[in-house]
Amino acid sequence: MLLNKISQSFQKYSDQNAFCIDNTYYTYKQLALAVSKIRRQIEKDCSGNQKLYGLIAFESHDFYTYASIYGSLFAGVGYVPINPKNPLDRNNSVIQQAELTTILTSKLDDRVKELAEANHLHVIVTSELPEVKIDYSLPNVSGEEIAYILFTSGSTGVPKGVPIQRKNVDAFIDAFFALGYKIDENDKFLQMFDLTFDFSVICYFAPLVTGSCIYPIPSEGIKYANVYITLEEHQITFACMVPSMITYLRPYFPEINLPELKYTLFCGEALYDDIAHEWLKCIPNGKIINAYGPTEATVFCLIYDFDPENGKSKTFNGAIAIGKEMENMKAIVINENKKLLPINEKGELCLSGPQVTPGYWKNEEKNNESFFTLSTNGEEEIFYRTGDLGLIDEEGDFLYCGRIDFQVKIQGFRVELGEIEHHVRNFTNLVNVAALPVQNNSGTTQLHLFLENYLGDLKELENYLASKIPTYMVPTSMSSLPLFPLNMNGKVDRKKLNELLT
Numbered sequence: 001m002l003l004n005k006i007s008q009s010f011q012k013y014s015d016q017n018a019f020c021i022d023n024t025y026y027t028y029k030q031l032a033l034a035v036s037k038i039r040r041q042i043e044k045d046c047s048g049n050q051k052l053y054g055l056i057a058f059e060s061h062d063f064y065t066y067a068s069i070y071g072s073l074f075a076g077v078g079y080v081p082i083n084p085k086n087p088l089d090r091n092n093s094v095i096q097q098a099e100l101t102t103i104l105t106s107k108l109d110d111r112v113k114e115l116a117e118a119n120h121l122h123v124i125v126t127s128e129l130p131e132v133k134i135d136y137s138l139p140n141v142s143g144e145e146i147a148y149i150l151f152t153s154g155s156t157g158v159p160k161g162v163p164i165q166r167k168n169v170d171a172f173i174d175a176f177f178a179l180g181y182k183i184d185e186n187d188k189f190l191q192m193f194d195l196t197f198d199f200s201v202i203c204y205f206a207p208l209v210t211g212s213c214i215y216p217i218p219s220e221g222i223k224y225a226n227v228y229i230t231l232e233e234h235q236i237t238f239a240c241m242v243p244s245m246i247t248y249l250r251p252y253f254p255e256i257n258l259p260e261l262k263y264t265l266f267c268g269e270a271l272y273d274d275i276a277h278e279w280l281k282c283i284p285n286g287k288i289i290n291a292y293g294p295t296e297a298t299v300f301c302l303i304y305d306f307d308p309e310n311g312k313s314k315t316f317n318g319a320i321a322i323g324k325e326m327e328n329m330k331a332i333v334i335n336e337n338k339k340l341l342p343i344n345e346k347g348e349l350c351l352s353g354p355q356v357t358p359g360y361w362k363n364e365e366k367n368n369e370s371f372f373t374l375s376t377n378g379e380e381e382i383f384y385r386t387g388d389l390g391l392i393d394e395e396g397d398f399l400y401c402g403r404i405d406f407q408v409k410i411q412g413f414r415v416e417l418g419e420i421e422h423h424v425r426n427f428t429n430l431v432n433v434a435a436l437p438v439q440n441n442s443g444t445t446q447l448h449l450f451l452e453n454y455l456g457d458l459k460e461l462e463n464y465l466a467s468k469i470p471t472y473m474v475p476t477s478m479s480s481l482p483l484f485p486l487n488m489n490g491k492v493d494r495k496k497l498n499e500l501l502t
Contacts, residue, residue, distance in 0.1 A: 002166075002173050003073055005209045007136045010035075013185055013211035019063060020215045020234065026063050028211070032136070034064060037129040038071025038104065045102065045124065050077060052146065054095060054103035054121070056112055057081040057195035061216035064106035064126040065195070066204055069148075071126070072104070073166075076139035078146035079104075081195040084111040086470050088118065093159055094151045095119045097361065143167030149361055150198055150295055153407075153415050153473070157422035161361030162198075162295045169205070171354035172298040175326035176206060179303060181263060181289075183238060185211030190239040192217045192227050197413060198295040199268055203240050212238075224248035228256065235260040242268040242412030246279050247443045256282040267291040267300050268412035270319040270400055275443070276306055292322035292400060295414070296370075296384050298355040301329045302398055316391070316399040323397050329353035330376070331398055332383065333390055338372060341391075346401050349390035350374075350383040357384075408437045410445055411472045420447070420475065423468045427461055428454055432484045434492055435475055438501045449475035450497055452484045 010032040019026040042053065055068050072079040080098045082091050095103075095115070102122040105112050116123050147166045151159035177183075189207040191214050193200035207214045215234050217226040228249055231239060236258075243266050249256065261283045266276075271290045280288060287307070293300030304323025305312060314321035325331050332340055333347040341347040350372075359367040370385050389401035408415050420435040432452035437445050454461075458478045465474045485496040 001138075002170050002205060002209070003138055005173075006070065006205075007074075007138060009208050009211050010134070010136060016185060016211055017213040018208065019066065020213055021061055021063055022218055024063075025213075029134075031063075031067060031070070032134045033131070034067035034126075035070045035074060036132050036135045038064075038068050038124075038126050039075040039135060040132045041124055041126075041129050042072065042075035042077060042104075045122075046075075046077065050102060052078045052080055052098050052100060052149065054098070054100040055079045055081045055195070056103055056105035056115075057083050058106065059083065059085060059194065059219055061191070061219060062106050066214075066216075068104040068106070068126050069195075069204060070208075073147060074135070074139055076141045076145070078148055078163075080149045080151075082115070083194060083196050083470075084109075084115060086196075087467050088114065089468060090159060090470070091115055092118055094161075095121070097151070097159070097161055098149055141166065143170065144358075148201075150196060152295055153413075153419045157419050157426075160363055160366060162357055163359075163361050164295075164298055164357055168298045168355050168357065169201075171328060172201075172301075172326075173205060173209065175301070175328065175355070176202065177209065178327045181238075183210050183212065187212040187237045187262075188234055189214050190217070190227070190230060190236045190241070191215060192223070192230075192241065192245070193412070197268075198299050199240060199242070199412060201299050202265075207238075228252065231258055231261065232256075237262045238265070239263070240265045240267070242266065242409075243271045243275070244269060244411055244444050246275060250275060250278065250442065253278055253282055258283050259285050261286045263287055263289060265289040265291055267293070269409045269445070271306075272318045272443075273313065273315045273320055274318065276320055277308065280308070290320045290322060292398070293351075293355075294384075294386055294388075296357045296386075297329070297351050297353075298357075301326050301351060301353065301355050302331060304397065314393070314397055314399065316401050319400055321393075321397050321399045322390070325353070326355075329355060330381065331390075331392075332374075332376065333392055333398075334374075338374065340376070343392050343394055346389050346391045348404055349386045349388045349398065349400075351386060352381045352383045356382070408445060408447075410437075410447065413470075413472055415447075415473050417447075420449070420465070420469065420473055423465055424449065424451070424461065427464045428456060430454060432492060434484070434494060434497055436494065436498055436501060438477075446477070447473070447475040448501055449478040450484070450500075451478065451480045453482055454480040 014029040018031045191203040290304040291300035292302040330352045417435040424433045485493040
């Protein structure tokens with residue numbers, strides 16, 4: 001159980017560093033004290049009635065924000081991270097869907113005040129709570145209780161909630177350590193992610209199991225530069241990154257030498273063979289791990305150890321294999337009729353097992369679309385449809401073959417193109433709009449927006465989108481066409497639109 005392991009680390013590694021934030025170190029004892037303060041306040045505040053607390057996740061990582069994550073779980077409640085830099089409408093939707101009445105914040109700035117006032121929220125300023133004695137005890141809650149809810153992009157313009165239960169997190173942590181990577185109290189973990197992004201979960205949970213130290217990147221400056229500086233100056237040994245991060249670092253590869261970096265774990269986007277080979281030269285004593293998994297399966301659930309020297313360098317269209325299922329997880333490939341496909345045949349990748357969410361938050365329609373029951377090996381199992389194309393080869397390794405629908409990954413975040421198009425239609429009153437992914441010269445995925453016969457100001461449209469959706473979802477380029485190409489069914493021909501981008 002995760003919390004039991006963290007509680008043991010609080011006691012065993014009391015004098016060791018748990019966090020290094022902006023070059024300030026915090027010990028496990030300091031973390032345990034902060035967690036206990038927050039826990040006590042929540043227990044006093046909710047009296048068992050509130051099951052979910054909002055958590056203001058500032059981009060400038062701070063100690064009390066992380067302490068609030070653990071404090072919530074030890075208090076027996078779940079947390080819902082909210083980035084105050086996201087548009088107010090979007091955050092209001094998250095708060096209303098989760099039915100939040102209280103938020104935890106490390107500081108009370110104007111953005112938090114606006115959010116609290118708009119939603120009549122009770123605010124707990126975690127950095128100002130009174131001191132208490134450390135409480136190492138575990139909460140009396142079941143594994144079915146929600147640990148956290150992450151809200152991802154929704155095709156209707158409304159974010160959809162993915163609740164992850166405590167037993168899902170426990171299963172993920174157990175499966176991760178069952179992989180056998182050598183991690184102990186001397187390791188140093190990089191944390192480069194927004195806390196609303198599921199890949200952050202491994203970065204702030206796994207290290208505390210082993211007594212390791214977590215190094216969130218500085219908030220000011222250029223992100224990729226801060227990643228490199230943190231890797232080098234602090235001699236990071238375990239780094240979780242999205243592949244686009246090393247795309248930005250690629251021009252500097254000849255100067256990068258990170259002999260202390262033992263593991264680089266990539267997830268969130270396809271990892272391509274050419275850049276992975278180049279990155280290996282930067283980490284002379286390190287290994288590359290390619291992981292796969294949607295938010296709905298608790299961070300990731302398939303693993304491939306990329307090891308070209310020993311013949312482990314399988315690819316599909318240049319994308320490195322996503323490997324085999326982690327402990328107790330099951331992956332299958334099906335056709336449009338939900339029939340199992342044989343090896344080397346492409347179909348939809350579906351997942352089952354203890355890491356999979358019980359279903360979307362209060363969204364029965366989406367649940368009916370995304371989950372189904374299938375009998376495999378004589379047992380009825382519930383599977384989640386990822387929307388990803390994949391295949392399984394003769395050795396039981398899975399390969400990622402792209403998206404089935406119009407979801408794309410931008411900076412590691414999953415984006416529904418339909419959500420962007422929804423807001424564009426609302427502003428322009430146009431029927432035909434299309435957001436399409438495009439690769440820039442550095443290999444990073446960006447978005448281009450096509451509009452049919454739009455005579456308005458594109459800058460005004462861009463500003464409107466920035467008020468409705470996160471920055472990474474706003475198209476970086478836009479253009480208007482007199483008429484959209486149509487296919488034989490009378491639908492917008494996205495393939496032909498895409499050809500205009502090449």
